[in-house]
Amino acid sequence: MKFGIPRTLYDDVHEQFRDTVVRFIQAEVLPHYESWEDAGRTPREIWKRAGEIGILGTSVPESYGGMGGDFLFDAIVLEELGRFGVAAPAWDMHAYIIAPFITHFGTEAQKQEWLPRMADGTMIASIGLTEPGGGSDLKELRTSAVRRGDTYVVNGAKTFITNGHIADRVLLATKTAPEAGAKGVTMLWVDLNSPGITRGKNLKKIGNKAQDTAELFFDNVEVSADCVIGGENEGWRVLMHGLVQERLVVAVRSAVIAEAAVDQTVEHVKQRKAFGNTVFDFQNTQFKLAEMASDVEVARPFVDRCITLHARGELDMVTAAKAKLWTTELADRVLDDCLQLHGGYGYVWEFPIARAWADARVHRIYAGTNEIMKYIIGRQL
Numbered sequence: 213m214k215f216g217i218p219r220t221l222y223d224d225v226h227e228q229f230r231d232t233v234v235r236f237i238q239a240e241v242l243p244h245y246e247s248w249e250d251a252g253r254t255p256r257e258i259w260k261r262a263g264e265i266g267i268l269g270t271s272v273p274e275s276y277g278g279m280g281g282d283f284l285f286d287a288i289v290l291e292e293l294g295r296f297g298v299a300a301p302a303w304d305m306h307a308y309i310i311a312p313f314i315t316h317f318g319t320e321a322q323k324q325e326w327l328p329r330m331a332d333g334t335m336i337a338s339i340g341l342t343e344p345g346g347g348s349d350l351k352e353l354r355t356s357a358v359r360r361g362d363t364y365v366v367n368g369a370k371t372f373i374t375n376g377h378i379a380d381r382v383l384l385a386t387k388t389a390p391e392a393g394a395k396g397v398t399m400l401w402v403d404l405n406s407p408g409i410t411r412g413k414n415l416k417k418i419g420n421k422a423q424d425t426a427e428l429f430f431d432n433v434e435v436s437a438d439c440v441i442g443g444e445n446e447g448w449r450v451l452m453h454g455l456v457q458e459r460l461v462v463a464v465r466s467a468v469i470a471e472a473a474v475d476q477t478v479e480h481v482k483q484r485k486a487f488g489n490t491v492f493d494f495q496n497t498q499f500k501l502a503e504m505a506s507d508v509e510v511a512r513p514f515v516d517r518c519i520t521l522h523a524r525g526e527l528d529m530v531t532a533a534k535a536k537l538w539t540t541e542l543a544d545r546v547l548d549d550c551l552q553l554h555g556g557y558g559y560v561w562e563f564p565i566a567r568a569w570a571d572a573r574v575h576r577i578y579a580g581t582n583e584i585m586k587y588i589i590g591r592q593l
Contacts, residue, residue: 268307276331477554
């Protein structure tokens with residue numbers, strides 16, 4: 213949508229990259245998206261094509277096969293995925309949440325081995341935190357990793373694993389010192405083709421249907437000690453480092469989803485007729501759209517400022533929580549009103565507003581529920 217307050221965070225280089233991303237999505241993602249939803253997963257070929265144009269390595273250093281950019285380039289990809297209603301492939305999880313863990317906490321050998329393959333799309337990544345019946349509370353993790361010489365023996369189960377069926381590796385949160393609670397967690401970079409790993413059914417979700425979501429089971433899985441990320445019993449530190457970016461990723465996507473929904477709804481109500489007028493002609497429609505247009509435009513400068521601060525390494529945990537809380541609540545509120553203004557068509561899957569309404573709902577759960585965001589914010593107060 214058009215903003216009264218101009219956006220100033222992107223320069224010509226950024227916008228040229230945005231054009232590349234837009235053309236790629238239009239040519240190679242949208243024509244196949246419905247078939248991916250039916251299949252419940254995305255093909256490896258599209259990951260490799262994304263790697264070729266740089267989508268998977270925007271902020272990976274050039275020395276490890278990436279573009280060497282900052283979070284501004286990540287944000288451009290997130291914005292265009294959200295604008296086009298593309299919830300999968302889960303490039304955001306792979307490239308903007310997991311890859312930074314390897315970049316910041318991996319050894320030189322680990323970065324040389326894994327980051328180039330993540331950037332070019334020949335290796336797909338997932339992250340394993342949440343456990344059946346236990347959520348992602350680190351101090352309550354039950355997936356264990358017992359050190360035996362140069363290997364860890366892993367036993368346990370994880371659920372809600374994005375990319376879990378198509379991934380080659382999972383960044384797995386394990387308990388290596390149970391008596392230490394959250395401070396006894398170790399992150400292991402586990403090969404998902406290892407003996408003893410079973411991938412459960414592809415979970416059927418309300419939305420994000422083209423994005424595979426797995427259950428993973430580990431039965432005496434041997435993992436080399438070379439696959440520890442960040443050090444033994446340092447998992448808490450590793451994960452806390454990534455929370456600001458993870459929550460901002462959700463906020464960036466949520467803000468642009470809301471903007472796109474308003475644009476789509478304005479176009480729809482100007483074409484749809486009721487009682488001799490277009491739906492747009494009714495005062496209720498104009499008032500609703502006025503409220504939503506104002507809300508999403510007010511959100512934009514705040515999100516843009518968060519993007520800028522994070523690209524400089526200056527965004528703090530509480531502000532990221534505020535951004536995630538506000539934008540996800542805003543998106544769901546806007547999407548619900550936009551769906552209503554679409555009438556019966558809003559409940560038809562082929563219409564973008566229906567997909568967006570279903571896909572966006574999980575954002576209030578992702579990256580820590582919004583109740584946790586309120587706790588983080590309230591604790592500072």
